[in-house]
Amino acid sequence: MADLLSDENVEKSLNGLDDWNYNDMGTSTLSGRQIQKQFSFNSFESAATFVQHVASIASELSHYPEIHIKGSGVTITSTTPDVDGVTDNDIALAESIEILVTG
Numbered sequence: 001m002a003d004l005l006s007d008e009n010v011e012k013s014l015n016g017l018d019d020w021n022y023n024d025m026g027t028s029t030l031s032g033r034q035i036q037k038q039f040s041f042n043s044f045e046s047a048a049t050f051v052q053h054v055a056s057i058a059s060e061l062s063h064y065p066e067i068h069i070k071g072s073g074v075t076i077t078s079t080t081p082d083v084d085g086v087t088d089n090d091i092a093l094a095e096s097i098e099i100l101v102t103g
Helices: 007-014 044-061 088-102
Strands: 021-024 033-040 066-070 073-078
Touching (some): 007 021, 044 073, 044 088, 073 088
């Protein structure tokens, strides 16, 4: 099981990742602390393609985020339920998603 990261370590890890937020679970169905980012695309089809790529990344990492798609927008929320917060697994997922969108 992955270890819970301190608030300070999560904030440091997110420094190089544009627009990822770290906070308490708002409207998420998950509990504890989370990282989250909203993505916007030109069409629903582009958003759906992005979600398919994120699903592949999540499968490779064996760490599965909550994904909300609405129209051409996608919200990715990641946490580790076993520790009710953010771990290196969540950060690795966010980093991989950033590589996908910027790469």
